[in-house]
Amino acid sequence: MVTFSREITLSILRLKHITIMPFAIWVSLISAIVGFLFGVFFGLISFPSFGFQYGIDYIFLWIVVTPTVFAVISFLASLIGAVIYNALVRSRGGMLFEFDEPTSTPEPPPPPNFWADS
Secondary structure, three states, X not given: OEEOOOOOXXXXXXXXXXXXXXXXXXXXXXXHHHHHHHHHHHHHHHHHHHHHHHHHHHHHHHHHHHHHHHHHHHHHHHHHHHHHHHHHHHHHOOEEEEEEOOOOOXXXXXXXXXXXXX
16 A cells, blocks of 8 residues: 555555456447547548538448447457456566545545635
């Protein structure tokens, strides 16, 4: 544990294992959301160059294909990353995270001074 002069105590926790499938699903979901935002942005940017004849089709492709590609690539990358992390954590020790102790209470604010000069 690390203690500072203001009596803030931090707990240091070690990540010993990553549950592979939930981790990969969450990472791919977040990447799909980011891919959707990219798809909307680039679809709207490419619309003026293609016009109404092909523009709607390209916007639809950007909005559908980009999140799908982002999700698939991030799913595979997170699967591989979690497997590698779980394999190496035994020999390397894992990642360390610092958290505040739930028992540590913040300092109360100073009392109000009603007779201060205004």
